[in-house]
Amino acid sequence: MTHPLITRLTGEFDYPNLTNMGEVAAFTEGPGLHVIFVPGDIKRNLETPDVAVILPELRQAFQGRFDCAVADDAVESELRESTEVYKTPSLIFFRDGQMIGGIPKVRDWSEYIERITQIIALPVAAE
Known part of the structure; x- marks a missing residue:
């Protein structure tokens, strides 16, 4: 189940919806700074809609210095594991x-700023 405010990110703001780790890699390896929004379980996580509203405002506050995407349910667990950012949103x-x-x-x-x-x-x- 997708929340309307998350759908707004991929629809109105045209943020990519990343559905596999290949898409995550393609998005993050491009030039510049990239942010992936990991929503978490919308039914259990009441903060998710708040972050969905805040993210476009943050992008605007930083004058578009980063682009944004949304992690789909299909990739969310693997993305959290690989980055060790476990809490959502x-x-x-x-x-x-x-x-x-x-x-x-x-x-x-x-605090965001x-x-x-x-x-x-x-x-x-360095690698």
Whole structure:
């Protein structure tokens, strides 16, 4: 079951709905900064709609410095395991195919701004 506010992200805002790890890799390996919204179980997680509303506002506040996608149920578990960001809803940040940070659960606006500013300033780890 998809919540209307999540459908709004993929419909109105045209965020890709990532349904397999190949799509996740293709999305995160492109140039620039990328954010994947991991909604979690909408029936159990009452914060999910809040984050679905906040994400486009955050993108606007950061003047489009990152693009956004939504993790489909089919890929969510594997994505959480591979990034070790287990709590949902979460925003997981990537640069050059590597995860550089995550923000689980809903936060105050000022905390989002502070945390995203820190995350986007981080370098990608050397392999």
